[in-house]
Amino acid sequence: MRLQTLKSIIEKKNNKSEFAIITNLKTGESEIFENDNPLSKELEAYSDQINEFFKSKKNGVIENTEIFVETYVLPIKVIVVGAVHIAQYLVDFAKSLNFEISIIDPRGYFASEQRFPDMKIINKWPDEAFKEIKTNENTALVALTHDPKIDDPALQHALKKKFYYIGALGSKKTHENRCQRLKEAGFSDEQIKSIYGPIGIKLGGRSAPEIALSIIAQLVSETYNKK
Amino acid sequence: MKNSFDEKILEEAHDWVNADQKVVLATVIQTWGSSPRQVGSRMIVNEKGDFSGSVSGGCVESAVVRECIGLIKDNKPCKKIEFKVSNESAWEVGLACGGEIAVYLEQIN
Numbered sequence: 001m002r003l004q005t006l007k008s009i010i011e012k013k014n015n016k017s018e019f020a021i022i023t024n025l026k027t028g029e030s031e032i033f034e035n036d037n038p039l040s041k042e043l044e045a046y047s048d049q050i051n052e053f054f055k056s057k058k059n060g061v062i063e064n065t066e067i068f069v070e071t072y073v074l075p076i077k078v079i080v081v082g083a084v085h086i087a088q089y090l091v092d093f094a095k096s097l098n099f100e101i102s103i104i105d106p107r108g109y110f111a112s113e114q115r116f117p118d119m120k121i122i123n124k125w126p127d128e129a130f131k132e133i134k135t136n137e138n139t140a141l142v143a144l145t146h147d148p149k150i151d152d153p154a155l156q157h158a159l160k161k162k163f164y165y166i167g168a169l170g171s172k173k174t175h176e177n178r179c180q181r182l183k184e185a186g187f188s189d190e191q192i193k194s195i196y197g198p199i200g201i202k203l204g205g206r207s208a209p210e211i212a213l214s215i216i217a218q219l220v221s222e223t224y225n226k227k
Numbered sequence: 228m229k230n231s232f233d234e235k236i237l238e239e240a241h242d243w244v245n246a247d248q249k250v251v252l253a254t255v256i257q258t259w260g261s262s263p264r265q266v267g268s269r270m271i272v273n274e275k276g277d278f279s280g281s282v283s284g285g286c287v288e289s290a291v292v293r294e295c296i297g298l299i300k301d302n303k304p305c306k307k308i309e310f311k312v313s314n315e316s317a318w319e320v321g322l323a324c325g326g327e328i329a330v331y332l333e334q335i336n
Binding site for chain 1: 235241244252254256257265266305307331335336
């Protein structure tokens with residue numbers, strides 16, 4: 001691989017674009033494939049197969065050829081509501097995973113840069129904050145404040161936009177009350193049931209890093225289940 | 228979008244190149260049977276034999292390191308190597324899991 005190609009790949013990853021690397025295994029030459037860019041003459045004949053790999057997000061050698069396709073998928077957007085202690089550990093765990101975390105917290109002391117270096121923190125109420133973030137059915141929401149004023153609007157947004165994972169921190173009792181409020185707000189039982197509450201898989205631990213681990217484990221599991 | 232990991236091996240490769248090291252990229256390009264790592268898994272190796280990442284569960288990495296050093300010494304651009312089920316001899320490098328993998332080595336230049 002040419003150093004220039006390596007640099008472009010890293011740049012494209014940083015810019016969060018979706019692309020594939022096509023390598024001619026005979027020569028070692030590789031090129032970057034993107035949706036709207038034409039392929040080089042040498043690879044034109046294989047464009048159908050390359051597109052198939054690209055669309056199905058698969059890696060592999062095209063049958064009966066010496067051409068290897070490696071696709072790069074966008075990171076999964078995870079929106080965390082509440083710049084709390086657990087969120088600090090979530091950020092740590094997400095570093096080795098393909099999750100891109102954004103944190104929303106209207107409370108200035110929580111959302112300070114010192115607590116979350118190099119993190120995108122939106123110091124606004126959820127309704128305002130969501131105007132700044134592109135979300136879709138491949139987005140996840142982790143609500144951590146257990147304050148209805150902050151969590152509820154975010155949960156409502158996530159339910160309306162059909163996020164693939166929605167989890168909310170709080171005891172069973174807190175969650176029951178939350179479900180009741182959502183019902184009163186007009187959400188169906190099916191929608192409300194789709195929320196993971198209390199959030200996380202059962203590990204037993206109650207410390208911030210342990211809860212963060214249980215949340216991230218549930219998130220990974222649901223990412224593979226639902227996609 | 229079935230992918231919840233990002234190993235950042237290419238970023239590390241770039242750092243190594245910037246530190247004036249010769250770097251070989253090793254990528255799993257094909258698997259048969261029960262292989263430990265999926266297609267696209269990567270490791271990098273420098274001329275001293277330092278490596279990062281993985282192409283198996285530790286079964287064949289030492290052989291890959293040797294091959295990569297060889298590639299650098301012979302100044303060849305690329306090479307494909309295959310590993311099969313480990314054979315009876317305990318010292319032979321192979322996959323104890325019973326799978327087969329093809330690993331593609333390429334120098335970054």
